Amino acid sequence: MIKYFLTGLFTAGLLYSAAAQTTFPRNGVYDERPGVYAFTNATIIVDPQTTLQNATLLIRDGRVEAVGTNVSLPAGAVVADLKGKRIYPALIDIDSDYGMPVMTRTGGPGGGRGGVPQMESNKKGAYYWNQAIQPENDASMIFKANPTQADELRKLGFGAVLTHQHDGIARGTGALVTLADDRENTLVLKPNVTAHYSFSKGSSGQQYPNSMMGVVALIRQAMYDADWYKKGGSKEQANMSLEAFNRNQALPAIFEANDKLGIIRADKIGDEFGVQYVIRSSGDEYQRIDEVKATGASLIVPLNFPQAYDVEDAWDADNVSIAELKHWEMAPMNAGLLAKAAVPFALTTAGLKNKADFWANLRKAIENGLTEEKALAALTTVPAKLIRVDDQLGTLQKGRLANFIITSGNLFSADNVIYENWMRGKQYIVTNKDAADFRGTWNMTIGTQSNLKLNITGKSIEKPEYQILIDTVKITPKVALSGDLISIQVQLDKKKPGTTRLTGYRTGTTIKGDGETPDGKVITWSAERLGTAPASTSATSTTAGPASTTALATVMYPFVGMGNARKPKAETVMIRNATVWTNEKDGILTGADVFVTGGKISKVGKNLPVPADIKVIDGTGKHLTSGIIDEHSHIALMSINEGAQSSSAEVRMADVINPEDINIYRQLAGGVTASQLLHGSANAIGGQSAIVKLKWGEPAEGMLIKGADGFIKFALGENVKQANYPNPGVLTRFPQSRMGVEQVYMDHFTRAKEYAAGWAAYNKLNTKEKASAIAPRRDIELDALAEILANKRFITCHSYVQSEINMLLKVADSLHFKVNTFTHILEGYKLADKMAKHGAGGSSFADWWAYKVEVHDAIPYNAALMHRQGVTVSINSDDAEMARRLNQEAAKTVEYGGMAEEDAWKMVTLNPAKLLHLDSHMGSVKVGKDADLVLWNASPLAIYARPEITMIDGAIYFSLKDEDPKRDAMQAERGRLIQKMLAAKSGGASTTKPTFKRARMWHCEDIEGVLAEGEEEGK
């Protein structure tokens, strides 16, 4: 409690005062002024809930002294009458890079791809080993005022921003600064307000991390390191980064996420360490609002709405996906939907390509459901509270900083004008509020022509419209106003070209002046105000279009054209009279029934009684099997390889699951129900697998199989030694030969053994002894390796050539651990006896070969030969396309090596379940097992077979007969959105050419930063 109290004091007290710049010498005489201002007769919005009419705001020395309807004006106050005008608290942006230097990445010598890899940090000194971890950066130390940027934000109504250097993964602290033009000493309100984090390594050219899961691992390790440092590690080394990291823990922590999935990922990191991040989102949160809300995080939300696409050409428009079309429609609804879901958020200008779009986009958000009160709160009180400066900023209560704006009317109206922006009692004029109002109808005389009418109209005095009437002839003149001066250019005779130029000045209701006719004759002119002008005749365009149809804008799960309006749920289903491939001792049953309830297979038999009111599927002439399990997959991932170091055991594929990958649905259509999502093969020790069911529409957490054993990818051979890299001359990562690969394992496992022993010794200490000892440093890489040694984590090893397979078997035997599975294992047939003896399984391709040297001896008979030696064999894909016809790949083992059909089928179902330790509840059609079932139109091994129904845990995720209606519905939705987009374009919205992004299809060979075959480098 005391600590908390102190922190509070700290917050309130640390705000630097705006007092005179006493430490600076002056060239001239002192010019400090009393600084007392009173604004009277105004409508004052004190905070989003409180509006005072006819009220007075009194400020002194940059702070609010009084606000109310009954404020007495002290002597010496400068009084401004704001009748008809409003005062709002100035807006706050807490995700700003105002005044920060621009950082660019510098690689090693030769830089960039193909250059010399930068293995170590370029930031020399007593800092963290990784250049992307720079918690020691302090924005207040590098802040430099930038009048152009400041002016841009002031015009929008912002008074203060929280700025930080958007560079790196741990970015250091943010500083609260005002947007005034002054010395930095008076601009910095408070340094070290917040701590900042992101998923981007920014300007760091260091190799590690080069994947999203590596980024997550690095943050986690840095947190553990900081903890260790605090608890005694500082006795072993001085580390300014870790010291800063620990110091920053007391501050609100802001995490920049790249998308909605990033919000969930960031929150998960926070949960591990008891930190609740404030998360800067990207504007797509509405697509997974339940999961975003469940994080409990407050958000900082941008207003960067996508442009309409140019969809006039029907064929070219095919390139725009339904998800993109829908996002265009729904992005403006995001803030409103967040408010409706009671997710707390602040708004930011960050992410806008052009900051001037801020108000137009905010108004669009309001048209699409955001209330004005929420909008104001999201720009004042909420951001102030999130960064714990709400006792200083965000409202106009007494004692707060005098940061406010004066407007012509409702801040959120399209015709509102911001007149003035005051920062700490200093005035910035955005628009002259006392500008002469010329609007009205004037009776005009030009030279000898009298009885002309001059109409000056317009909603605001900022943008008046002009018209001169000569009898009934309407002429639009060009007019310029400057205070009370007016100049007019007009072609008075439509048939006779030539411009008459007039200059004059206004006094009350009279304008007088002179000018020149087209032929150079000097004439006089005058105008007399008759009264209010008739309402403008030009139709004002409203944006009624989008708002009127938003009822049709709904999300789908996942947010992909083929997503579902509702997530599939487990059903009670009887599949009748099918040929059932049980994978059990019953073999293949004909004319059998399978009853599914509660997500499980509850009965298998003939002529089962059919309960009333359940779904019955006729299986006559069809084949029912358990779902295909792909032991080796890289779909549904955002990243594959963390290849910067020879071991990346610390990375977890579960951190980079992309539940929106269309390949999930495509594979359901091929009968796949579960996959091991593997790290790639860039290094000897890869990352931890994610084992998932392909539950299309569920978030990553919902896809992961609960209670599944942990697996990890290892790799041998050409990829590990970087044999096929394009620029071998610059490679420096150990190892570069198969000899070195063995040493990587020996080294890492030896260290892991010592590490585990160290912890075991520490854990044996009693409480007293522990108090005086320093706990070993938690190392998440060695944790994973120690788990392998403790038989708690299992290896799937990418392998091709028999020599290296033999090597890993020997390493494992000598260190007493098991290799669970060799994957690819294309030369497994050469030492299947050794594999069987060790107890290792094999997961292979059916017939791949010839694409590189280490597959020269690959033969399609491999699976059959290994099987016959007693190895548990599965056939896997490693390929998003092949995975959707793994049934055919299994059938190839019948062609090559003459496998029995039942055994062949087990190679894509029961055997991978065994290899993944899932066979107790998956992999066969057996009472009590998960209802992961596929109904095929023919024998599943036939080339002519295709799934008609794919079910996971009793819920139907793919149904062939629903494909046509689904396509029709997609076409209709597409049509509706395109019509809307065409309308938007003809209504003047700017459009962008259709382009479409195809996500990379990953294979385990794909190294980030290295082009795959057939890929061209972008210009």
Next chain:
Amino acid sequence: MKKLLIPILALTVLTSYGQNPAPARPQTKTIALMSGTVHVGNGQVIPNGIVLFSNGVITNVVDGTLVKLNLTDVEVIDVSGKHVYPGIISPASTVGLQETGAVRATVDKQEIGILNPNIRSLIAYNTDSEIIPTIRNNGVLITQAMPQGGTVSGSSSVMLADGWNWEDAALVKDDGIWLNWPTYFARNFNFEDFTTEIKKNDKRTQAIDALKSTFADAKAYAALPNPTPSNLKLESMRGLFSGKQNLYVRADYGKDIIEAVTFAKSMGVPRVVIVGGEEANRVTTFLKDNNVPVILSGLHRLPNREDEDVDLPYRMPGILQKAGVLVGLSYADEWWRTRNLPFLAGTAAGFGVTDREEALKMVTSNTAKILGIDKLVGTLEKGKQATLFVSAGDALDMRTNIIEQVFIQGRKVNLDDRHKRLYKTYKDKYEQQK
């Protein structure tokens, strides 16, 4: 049974050499394949058929239940219960042109330069490639060696999967010129998020202008009997204008297909083939009206777009067939995967092509017609070359695609390959352990 022993014996003998078996001896004796299910390749099936061939040419194909043949001096091979097929043709292939994908030294499939009509693929065709015996073992007996790269890549040749060198393996030399149509959309790979962005290609007008002038020059050149100076590039294009050679155009997007065909016709090229055709379903009427056939890229690919039907690639042959477009299937440059070409036909049959025989045509007679080699191969009909195989069962299904005998121009081919040899060696290893 006696016949079955022959390949096994041969295999045993050759194991010790570890190399491809020698090309087969020319056919000396008339051979009759008796009582098999004969898939003619034109849609017709003869359940109890006899295929008779002599001197490498089919002399008769008859229904054994209706016709009696004089089989004196004929080697009779009983294939009852088995299936006889015309040799499968793999168009647009790089078999023989590359061996190990990752080893540059073994890859000869493309030349540098933009306009290379004079480059000839058969020059690099390696009859000793270890890939070739493996594809024969799945029934693929003819390939079209296709050059890649540049805008005009060069000329292809149709090759037999048996021969001492490229000269005697060539069935038809320089059957056509290959053109990569400048694409309407260009691909850009983004290193930040590893996506590929596709946008309108603003450089294509120049590329098309260059093509126009080259084709115009070539056409004018072709009208000269003895042009001086002679020009290798223009010389190589003569056949395009006389109708002797195909113009194979790689194009996928609907607009590209229309533009490319229109271009070829306007340049006076009578025979145009679209290769790739991944979005040919958008232009079926155009293709039919212009009588342009399509060689589809490998069906075992993913849809091009997120919202595309999941099975559209598989259904593409059926869509084109039903619209009346002549379709052939290919495995494109997936050289080692070429052995799976029969299974692409199987997939097509499972996803909308009228029936299995119609799907078979897409890897036999349709392809022969498209390549202009249908007088020589593509069906089991009298007068065609005896390039055919016997399978234990349905050759389009991997469970039953067990190739027992192969004849190329009547020559009985040794079916040994690298994979069988290694299989045998390691079976022996485990036998020894017993």
